[in-house]
Every structure is written in C-alpha cells, then in structure tokens.
Amino acid sequence: MSGFTNHPDQDFGVRIHDALGDAELRESFHGAMTFLRDRRRAQFPDPEALETLRDSGAAIRDRALAQLPDLLEQLEDRCRHNGIQVHWAETAEDANRIITGLIRAVNGKRIVKGKSMATEEIGLNTALEAAGFTCLESDMGEYIVQQAHETPSHIIMPAIHRNKASIARQFAEQIPDTPYTEDVDELIGTGRRVLRRAFAEADVGISGVNFAVAETGTLCLVENEGNGRMSTTVPDTHIAVMGLEKVIEKLADLPDLMRLLPKSATGQAITTYVNMISGPRRDDESDGPRQVHLVLLDNGRSRIYADRQLRATLRCIRCGACMNHCPVYERLGGHAYGTVYPGPIGQVVMPQLFGLDHAGKLTQACSLNGACGEVCPVRIPLPDLIRRLRHEGVSTDPASPVRGHGRQRRFSEALIWRVWCFIHTRPPLYRLVTRVATRARHWLPPLPRAWTRHRAPLQPADRSFQEMMRHREDRRS
Amino acid sequence: MKPRDRILSRLRHGRAASPAAPYPAPQAQATADSAPDIDAMVTALQAAHAEVFRMDESAWPDHLASLAEQRAWQQWWVGRDEVASTWQAHGSAPSVTVFEDWERQKSTLFESAPIGLSLAQGGIADTGTLIVESGSAVPRTLSLVPPVHVVVVRENSLFPDMATAMVHYSRHGMPTNLIFISGPSKTADIQQTMAYGAHGPRELIVYLCR
Numbered sequence: 300m301s302g303f304t305n306h307p308d309q310d311f312g313v314r315i316h317d318a319l320g321d322a323e324l325r326e327s328f329h330g331a332m333t334f335l336r337d338r339r340r341a342q343f344p345d346p347e348a349l350e351t352l353r354d355s356g357a358a359i360r361d362r363a364l365a366q367l368p369d370l371l372e373q374l375e376d377r378c379r380h381n382g383i384q385v386h387w388a389e390t391a392e393d394a395n396r397i398i399t400g401l402i403r404a405v406n407g408k409r410i411v412k413g414k415s416m417a418t419e420e421i422g423l424n425t426a427l428e429a430a431g432f433t434c435l436e437s438d439m440g441e442y443i444v445q446q447a448h449e450t451p452s453h454i455i456m457p458a459i460h461r462n463k464a465s466i467a468r469q470f471a472e473q474i475p476d477t478p479y480t481e482d483v484d485e486l487i488g489t490g491r492r493v494l495r496r497a498f499a500e501a502d503v504g505i506s507g508v509n510f511a512v513a514e515t516g517t518l519c520l521v522e523n524e525g526n527g528r529m530s531t532t533v534p535d536t537h538i539a540v541m542g543l544e545k546v547i548e549k550l551a552d553l554p555d556l557m558r559l560l561p562k563s564a565t566g567q568a569i570t571t572y573v574n575m576i577s578g579p580r581r582d583d584e585s586d587g588p589r590q591v592h593l594v595l596l597d598n599g600r601s602r603i604y605a606d607r608q609l610r611a612t613l614r615c616i617r618c619g620a621c622m623n624h625c626p627v628y629e630r631l632g633g634h635a636y637g638t639v640y641p642g643p644i645g646q647v648v649m650p651q652l653f654g655l656d657h658a659g660k661l662t663q664a665c666s667l668n669g670a671c672g673e674v675c676p677v678r679i680p681l682p683d684l685i686r687r688l689r690h691e692g693v694s695t696d697p698a699s700p701v702r703g704h705g706r707q708r709r710f711s712e713a714l715i716w717r718v719w720c721f722i723h724t725r726p727p728l729y730r731l732v733t734r735v736a737t738r739a740r741h742w743l744p745p746l747p748r749a750w751t752r753h754r755a756p757l758q759p760a761d762r763s764f765q766e767m768m769r770h771r772e773d774r775r776s
Numbered sequence: 777m778k779p780r781d782r783i784l785s786r787l788r789h790g791r792a793a794s795p796a797a798p799y800p801a802p803q804a805q806a807t808a809d810s811a812p813d814i815d816a817m818v819t820a821l822q823a824a825h826a827e828v829f830r831m832d833e834s835a836w837p838d839h840l841a842s843l844a845e846q847r848a849w850q851q852w853w854v855g856r857d858e859v860a861s862t863w864q865a866h867g868s869a870p871s872v873t874v875f876e877d878w879e880r881q882k883s884t885l886f887e888s889a890p891i892g893l894s895l896a897q898g899g900i901a902d903t904g905t906l907i908v909e910s911g912s913a914v915p916r917t918l919s920l921v922p923p924v925h926v927v928v929v930r931e932n933s934l935f936p937d938m939a940t941a942m943v944h945y946s947r948h949g950m951p952t953n954l955i956f957i958s959g960p961s962k963t964a965d966i967q968q969t970m971a972y973g974a975h976g977p978r979e980l981i982v983y984l985c986r
Contacts, residue, residue, distance in 0.1 A: 333951075334968050335783075350804050358801035365798045368787040375780075381952075387780040439974055440965035463967045482885060487963060494975060499886040510832040515950045525920055525961040525976025532916050532953070543783070550946045554938040567965070568820070569903040572958035572976075581952055583912040585855075586878045597783045605790030678799065 306657035307484040307637040307649055315664070318635040323334060324460055330651040331459045333621045337567020337577035337675075339443045343654065349350075355555045356679035360614035363547045367604065370546045371595065377516025380576035383591045383736050395426035397504070401592055402432060406537045407503035411494075413520070414438035415507025416454055416617055418597055419538045420652075423505070434505065435497050437526040439490050444542045446473055452633030455564050455619040460632050494526065504530035504588070505714060508541035509616070510556060510592070514549040515579055521560065531576060531687055537588040539576075543595045544604075544613035547697060559676035564620040599652045606700045612647050614677040621671035621681055627664050636661060643671035656703030659692040690717045732765035781977040812901035812934040820904025824959025825972055833985040836928055840983070841868040847922070851890050854912035859895040859928045875915050876900065885921050892922035892977070896929040896957075902937045903958055906982065910953035921956060925977040927957075930985050 317325060336552040343349040363370060375385045376553050386401075410427065412418065412434050424445070426436070427434045436445040440457035442464055446452065451457030458466070463481050470489050471479040477489055494676065506527055508520040518525045518539050531537045547556070552574035580587035603612050622642025633641035638649045638661070646665060650658040662685050671681040691699050694706030699705070703761040736743065740759040762770070777785070798897060818828050821840050840863070843849070852872045854860035864872050873889070876882055893912050898907040906927055910916045919925055935941040945954065961976030 331968055344911045345979055354799070354802040357799040361798035362801070365796075367793075367883075368784045371787075387778070387783055389779045389783060393779060437975070438965070439963045443965070446918045456966055456968075461967075462985070464965075466966055477818065483966050483969040486966055488973055491975060492974065493884060494791040498975075499883060513975075514946065517950055523961070524965075524974035526974070528916075528920050528955070532920065550942040550950075551907070551939070553942055559939060569905060569956070571957065571959050571962055572823070573958075575950065575956075577954070578952040580910075583910070584910055584915075584952065585876055585880070586915045586917050587881075587910060587953060599784035601783055601790060604787055605793060607794040607796045610794075610796065615834050633796075756877040 302560070306621070306653060308657055308660040309637075311514060311635075311637065311660050311664075314635040314637060315631060316630045324469070324632050325630060327460050328629055331453075331456065332623050332646065334631045335456075335566065335619075339620060339623070340566075341639060342562035342566050342568060348470065349496040350430065352559060353676055353678050356616075356676050357614065359547065359555060360616070360677045361611075363552070364544065364613055366544070366548065367544070370548060371543060373513040374516060374546050375595075377513065377595055379627050380517075381516045381732055381739055383516060383518075383593050384574075386592060386594045387597075388594055389596050389597050391421035391596075392689075393429050394421045394540065394594055394598070395423060397594055398540070399427065399430045399432070401536070401538055402427075402503050405503065405590065405738065407536065410434040410503045410505060411437045411497050411501040411530050411534065412441075413504070413506040413522070413530035414457070414551060414633075415505070415540060416639065417542050418505060419451065421540070421596065422505055423540070430616060434499075435494070436451045437494050437497065438503045438522075438525075439487060439524060442490055442494065448637075448669060453619060453622065460634065486708060489716045494529075498526075498533050501530075501534040503536045503538065503540045504532075504534035505540065508532050508539050508545055509560070509591075510553065511541060511546045512548075512553065513546055517550070518554065518576040518591075520574040520576070521557070521565075521570040521572070523565075525572060528572055528574050531574060532587055532663070535588055535594070536590045537579075538594065539574075539590045540594045540596060542600060544600055544615075545595055558700055560616050560618050561724070562672070563620040563676040602700070602702070603651050609651065609684065609700070611679050612644075612651065612684060614679050615644055615648075616677055617644075618676055620674045620676060621679075624670040624674045626670070631664070643681045643685065644679070645680075645762070647681060647688065650703075651701060652689050654703030654706075655688065655692045655701055656706035659703065660687070660693060661706040662688045664681070728763070730763075733759075733765070737761055737763050737766075742756055782851075782935070810944070811937055811941055811979060812899075812931075814931060814934070814984070816883075817899065817901040817904050817934065820902070820981055821959065821980075822904075824904060826904075826959050826982055828982045828984060831986070832972070833930065836985060837862055837866045840861040840926065841866060841870070842979075843889045846920060846922040849891055851888075853885065853889045853892050853922055855894055855918055856896045857913040857977070859893060862895045863893060863929065869909060875918055884915065889922045891924040891926060892918040893926045894918050896927050896933075898935060899929050900936075900941050900956070902935050905938075906957045907935075907941065908957060909951040910955075911951060916953050916955070919955065920976050923973060923977055924962075924979045924981065926981045926983070928983045949965040 377635040386397045432533045436442045452460040467481045479678045508518045561570045623636040638645045646661045691701040896906040899907045961974045962972050962981040963974035
C-alpha cells in the first residue's frame with residue numbers, strides 16, 4: 300500500500316537496535332528536536348492563550364469531522380463550480396490509478412511534486428515509476444532524500460537525519476559540475492538551479508493540501524520554499540491529493556488553524572507562503588494551470604471515522620509537534636518506525652491503516668509519558684489512543700473496530716496476567732505468595748535477558764510492603 | 777455504486793453508528809476591531825528578512841530609482857498594474873519588460889528575469905503579510921520566479937489580522953489564486969540552517985505607502 304514494501308512490524312526490533320547504535324543519527328535528531336522544541340516554545344509565550352487556541356483548534360477540526368460527509372459534498376460542489384475537477388479514491392491503488400490516468404490524458408512527460416504526505420502514504424512515486432513516469436520531488440529536503448533513494452524521516456523536515464557533510468558529498472557525486480562544499484547557501488543554490496529547470500519544463504505538478512475550505516472550494520497550501528507555488532502554478536496541469544479528513548467548513552476557520560500549524564511545526568508565526576487555490580487560470584489571466592484536479596483519498600479513513608474515540612485521529616493537521624516532543628522518536632529517528640508517518644501520530648495512524656497484525660508492535664514503542672498529547676495543537680488524546688490500540692491488539696472481542704485486533708495476543712503473556720489476576724484477587728493467597736517470594740528471594744529464577752541487558756536485575760525486598768507497614772504500626776502503638 | 781457514493785455512505789453510516797458531541801468551542805474572543813498596526817507589520821517583515829521602506833505613495837519611484845542605481849538593478853519585469861505604468865513612465869527611464877504572454881515569455885522569465893515589480897492588493901499587519909491576488913493585471917509567477925521581488929503596498933489596504941482578511945474574502949469571494957507572502961523564499965532543510973532564495977525570490981523589498 301505504500302513505498303514501504305515490508306510491514307512496519309517486520310524487523311522493528313532490529314531497526315530500533317540499529318538506530319540506537321548510530322551515534323551520528325542520534326546526534327542529528329537530538330539537535331533537530333531541541334531546535335524545533337525551543338522554537339515552538341518561543342512562539343507560545345502565554346500558556347493560557349495557547350490552551351484557548353488549542354481548544355479552538357480542536358473545536359474547529361471536530362466540528363468539521365462532525366459534518367464530514369456533508370462538507371465533502373459541499374467541497375466537491377464548490378470545486379466543480381470553480382472549475383476544479385474532483386476525483387474520489389477508496390484505496391491507495393485507486394488514487395495512483397486516477398493520477399496516472401490524468402497524467403496520460405494530458406500526455407504528461409515531466410512531473411514535479413511539492414511536498415505531500417498523502418502522496419507518500421499511497422506510494423505515488425513508485426506507482427508512477429511502474430507506469431513509466433519519473434516524478435521529481437521539489438521540496439529541498441524531499442529532493443535530497445529522493446536523490447539518495449531514501450524515504451523522509453520526519454513529516455515536516457524530510458532530511459532531518461542527514462548532516463550537511465553527507466548532503467555535500469551526495470550533491471558533488473550526483474549533480475554534474477558541482478564541487479564539494481559544506482556551505483549551506485551554496486548547497487541550496489545548487490538545488491535551486493537544478494529544480495528551476497525542472498519547474499520551467501514540467502507539464503504536470505502534483506501537490507498535497509493542508510486545508511480544503513468547503514465554503515469556497517479552496518485548496519490551501521502552506522510552505523516556505525516556493526516549490527509548492529511553483530508546482531501548482533507553472534505546469535499546465537495541477538493534481539492535488541488530499542486525505543478526505545482535511546476539509547474545513549469555512550474561511551473563518553483558517554486563521555486559528557494558521558496560528559497553530561506553523562508555530563507548532565517549525566516555530567514560525569506564519570509560513571512564507573500561504574497559497575490558496577480556488578480554480579484554474581481564467582481566460583483573462585496570463586498564467587496558472589489550465590487544469591486543476593483534486594483527488595480525495597479515503598484509504599482507511601472512513602473506518603477510523605466509524606469509531607467515536609479513534610475518530611479524533613482525523614483531527615490531525617500534520618504539524619509534527621508530537622514527534623518533536625516524543626522522547627522515543629528523538630532517540631530512534633523516523634526511519635526506525637518503517638512507516639510513512641512516524642512518531643506518536645504514526646503509532647496511531649499506521650496500525651489503523653495497516654491493521655494491528657502488521658503494525659501493532661508500533662504501539663509498544665511508547666513510554667506513555669504524555670508529552671505528545673500535551674503539545675498537540677488540536678488536542679488529539681494521543682496517549683489514550685495508543686493505549687486503546689494496545690488494548691485492541693490483544694482484544695478477543697469480535698466487535699473490535701480495528702483490523703487485525705487480537706493479533707498481538709501471546710499465550711504466555713495472557714497466561715501470566717491470568718495468574719497475576721488470580722493471586723491479586725485472593726488476599727490470603729496474595730499474602731502467602733509474597734511471603735514465600737520475599738523469603739526465597741535468593742532462589743528465584745533469573746529475569747529474562749530482555750530485561751537485564753540494559754537494567755540491573757530485580758530482586759524482591761526481604762519483607763513485603765504489607766509486612767513492613769504492619770511492623771511500623773506495631774512499633775507506633 | 778460509485779467510489780464516491782461508497783465513501784460517503786461509509787462515512788454517514790459510521791457517524792450514525794457512533795455519534796459524538798464535537799469538542800466544545802471556546803468562548804469567542806473579541807475580534808480585533810482596531811486599526812492595523814503598521815509598526816508591527818514593519819517589524820514582522822524585517823524579522824522575516826524583507827527590506828521595508830515607508831513613504832508617501834508619490835515618493836517610491838524616485839526612491840526605487842536611486843536604490844536601483846546603488847545596486848546596479850537594470851532589467852525589470854512587470855505586469856499591467858498601476859505600479860507598472862508608474863514605473864514605466866518614470867524619468868530614470870528604466871528598462872522594463874511587460875510580462876503578458878506566458879507561452880512566449882516563460883523560458884525568458886525563468887532564465888533571465890532579475891527583478892519583478894508589482895502592487896500587492898493588500899496586507900495583514902500583525903503577521904507582516906502581503907496579499908497578492910491573481911488576476912488579469914498581475915501574473916502569479918511575477919512574485920515567484922525573479923530572484924528579487926519589489927512590492928508596493930498601500931497602508932490603507934491593510935487588514936489588522938488574518939481573521940479580518942478572511943471575513944473580507946468570505947464576503948467578496950476568492951480569486952483563482954490568493955497568495956499570502958510573508959518574506960523572501962527560504963528553507964532550513966539542511967541541518968536547520970536558514971538559507972534564503974530556496975525556489976522563490978532571495979530578496980523581498982517592500983514599499984509601504986501612505
């Protein structure tokens with residue numbers, strides 16, 4: 300279903316082990332996450348105002364979700380009225396087929412793409428390659444990552460795992476007439492030079508969508524570089540791909556979301572460009588695309604929508620603040636997750652898209668410290684959702700709404716909890732067991748190596764807690 | 777059933793099966809009814825690495841002519857707005873190309889258009905944002921492709937904040953492309969180091985006119 304060929308759970312442990320052992324990677328992520336957290340904090344100096352704004356963000360997104368099918372119909376209607384053609388895709392394969400068909404219909408040869416997580420999710424680049432097209436990523440970070448045949452490691456800063464020396468080596472090796480330099484301005488200048496030519500020659504531009512406004516049929520894209528504007532303005536055909544949850548009711552909803560998104564994402568008050576597209580070029584206009592297409596992507600979202608609690612997943616505005624504040628993400632980096640969306644939001648989205656049988660282990664890579672939930676600009680209760688998915692992973696309830704539920708259940712683990720429960724609900728037995736365990740503590744079997752490899756071995760105390768308390772009370776009286 | 781109808785029916789069914797009250801909206805805050813804060817606009821634009829000049833509207837052409845001399849700017853690309861005709865008629869006789877034929881001029885625009893000059897239809901004071909509407913007078917790419925972008929914006933066209941701007945567009949309708957510009961193009965994609973002129977203009981010069 301995506302550019303990632305294996306299921307996320309496969310070799311997850313191996314990837315974690317490798318990531319933790321990679322000192323350079325850990326330094327890159329530690330530096331980048333500290334930088335992004337500090338910048339975000341500086342943008343929200345007044346905690347009370349921030350909480351009110353988060354309330355507003357959550358309410359706007361929730362109001363939109365409460366009317367989701369109606370807003371999608373309104374959006375389609377307004378877009379058609381504006382001259383934007385709307386397509387509906389139930390799955391990733393459907394979306395890729397629609398997009399390939401659109402490119403063929405205009406006889407497209409050169410394709411550029413602005414940064415878009417939805418197209419990463421459906422594995423569009425791979426699908427286009429299979430159909431004989433090459434699609435050039437035009438966001439600087441995405442361009443670097445694509446040229447190195449890698450995948451993004453962060454949803455906002457795709458090349459965050461790379462340092463400038465490695466990018467300098469890559470450019471010098473892969474781009475003709477490019478001397479090795481670690482000067483960032485020169486490196487960006489090289490990217491600019493290559494990509495400008497691509498923009499000028501492109502006949503199809505592909506982009507994502509940050510928000511779609513149902514009231515006016517407007518596609519809203521935020522960015523700093525200008526590649527999004529290039530991709531949506533210069534080629535004759537513009538194809539926008541959007542997860543169907545990204546619709547909002549009205550223009551008046553935009554200001555608060557715009558006060559939350561760039562500040563939460565990169566610690567900016569506003570992005571350099573806010574690009575609002577409400578139609579193709581009119582006859583009296585001298586430039587702009589002649590065709591604009593909008594592909595509305597379901598790909599499992601309608602299933603997420605059907606559960607009252609999990610529905611909050613769809614509030615997400617893809618800012619990345621949850622991963623920037625996640626202690627696990629900071630130490631692992633984005634690639635270890637093996638998913639398009641890494642970090643806390645990925646741990647909630649991916650198991651629901653892939654099924655708990657293939658991505659359920661992701662939910663274990665969490666200490667439930669709660670940082671993600673505290674920073675989420677639209678108040679997605681991420682820790683609660685992670686806990687819920689852990690529960691669904693071992694749940695034998697046939698009515699569970701999550702695909703692959705119960706598939707993380709292990710007989711040994713279930714047995715251990717059954718025994719634990721049996722002992723803890725019978726006080727005399729509990730006293731007996733703790734008495735024996737404390738007295739026989741030197742003869743207990745050793746803990747598994749999975750525990751002792753990084754931790755000191757545990758041993759029961761010489762008296763149980765209850766005994767100690769009783770002893771204390773006896774002494775007092 | 778078509779994919780569209782299947783998706784909509786799944787959503788409607790899902791909503792009916794597990795209805796939920798939406799997250800309560802906070803009490804509406806008083807919207808800024810005040811005048812746009814011009815000083816805040818200047819500060820925000822400068823913080824975003826733009827150059828800002830404030831003056832009477834009649835003064836910008838002479839100022840731009842002397843700036844052009846200092847910086848050896850020679851070739852100007854304009855649309856068909858008021859700023860374009862004012863500049864074409866200026867005594868310094870600047871060399872001006874009118875960008876009007878996309879098919880014919882596109883490759884020249886990309887390869888050898890050093891400076892774009894245009895009028896912004898409005899602005900947002902508190903974020904230091906210029907508002908550019910697509911239309912017959914100004915091509916969208918004029919504010920994007922040349923490495924230097926010079927913009928004239930009138931103080932009386934500014935909104936205090938984005939909320940008031942959105943009220944305006946909700947009432948009057950959206951142009952095919954509404955662009956908010958808050959500085960020169962930039963990126964921090966390489967090791968969080970800020971670099972200007974990623975794909976759009978490296979320099980943004982703003983004339984804020986009374």
